[in-house]
Amino acid sequence: MGPSISPRRLLGVTIGVCSLLIVAACSTTLQGNAVSVFDDPFKVAGLPATDGPTGLRPGAEGPSRDVGGGDGGDIDNLAASAVSDIEQYWETAYPETFDDGFTPVKALISWDANEFDGTFCDEDTYGLVNAAYCYTDKTIGWDRGELLPGLRRAHGDIGVAMVLAHEYGHAVSRAAGLSNDNTKTLVAEQQADCLGGAYMRWVAEDNSPRFSLSTGDGLNNVLAGVISFRDPVMQEGDPDAGFDEHGSAFERISAFQFGFTDGPAACAGIDMREIGQRRGDLPVLLPEDQTGELAIDEESVRSIVDAMGILFTPQDPPALSFDAEAADSCADARPSPPASYCPATNTIVVDLPALQQLGAQDDNGGLATGDNVAYSVLVSRYMQAIQHARGGVALDNAEAALRTACLTGVATVKMSKQVTTPDGNTIALTAGDVDEAVSGMLTNGLAASDVNGESVPSGFSRIDAFRVGVLGDADRCFKRFP
Incomplete structure (x- = not known):
């Protein structure tokens, strides 16, 4: 409330590290039968709200893709498995949605941000704590040293899959013509959030041979990750205000929910006009003389x-x-x-x-x-x-x-x-x-x-x-x- 949170920079090309384990709920859970058939409170976008396993399935089949620059370790194997799974989803969903054949990304690239071991998308990977889709050479890359281990600690295996589903969303968006070189970052990021949500729905429906996702705590944890990728709150007059916007937590979760609820076709509707309608009159920047915090007394x-x-x-x-x-x-x-x-x-x-x-x-x-x-x-x-x-x-x-x-x-x-x-x-x-x-x-x-x-x-x-x-x-x- 005015007279909010301290700014936090996002590292690298697309998203930054998140480091939060979702906390237990303070409220209790209602039991019983819902009254409304149209909006069943005990379902999640039409799926039963259940707890259960979330993450890489025991004995899951291995990745179908090789990793360039990788070290052959667990993190690279997990990431390659996630990309392979995401591609299995898009092999069917892409032609069904966009009436065209699906073409996978050209290569997967791994690096350790703590080491001087190469480049990704013409950028030195030392200190590049990130995962990203490179538009110029149509590759997906990730930092196995800091980013993905941090995601795994905070959100489990599904956190790694979620981030790579977002990055693959950029590839799908570009291939399907939803975005191009002139598309604002704000739109491209939320389209990718939406397309990542569509993949997560496929996992939640138990279609994935590699991953599982419960619609209770598992999906809650995924949403916590989406929130952690929000833009930092800036003040009016900040030279970076409005530059390279990705969206607030509310906006990014909304985009994810569009894809999860309505499938990838819904993602085509995300543009500056739609985001503007969602944002409405909600404030984006803090006044220069305010913290956004009102004393609780x-x-x-x-x-x-x-x-x-x-x-x-x-x-x-x-x-x-x-x-x-x-x-x-x-x-x-x-x-x-x-x-x-x-x-x-x-x-x-x-x-x-x-x-x-x-x-x-x-x-x-x-x-x-x-x-x-x-x-x-x-x-x-x-x-x-x-x-x-x-x-x-x-x-x-x-x-x-x-x-x-x-x-x-x-x-x-x-x-x-x-x-x-x-x-x-x-x-x-x-x-x-x-x-x-x-x-x-x-x-x-x-x-x-x-x-x-x-x-x-x-x-x-x-x-x-x-x-x-x-x-x-x-x-x-x-x-x-x-």
């Missing part, structure tokens, strides 16, 4: 709640309490700390120390952290009050959890314009806040939970519901999640 919490009252004008605004124990005595809902909503008393109860802890910054180079991880949870409880006031919907089931995520997306966009509260404070969304909300949706699920703090198993579904709200309005949320 009683005054700021009251200001956020007051801003929600101004933006949504409920006839009976919820009360606000900082007595954390009061949530225990609610007659019709269990506590969902650090912010709970009690329908019986129409009260939002905030455990301030716990909210402060949730919104603490952690420059881990992975997920987005900061104030809006916490404030998005607070806003989500206000959205529970909005649902309660509207009536006619349950607050304690899976639809309610995703409806809450959706309405939190609506509220997030509403805050993109500055709101002045009765006490004279101003509240506004700043660059990085949406990425913080998305990270929270993935890791703790609280902003995508029902009145009891329970959410659905899939981070993909939680973020998808939030995106519906960001791109829509409250009525759409109630129709989508009845």
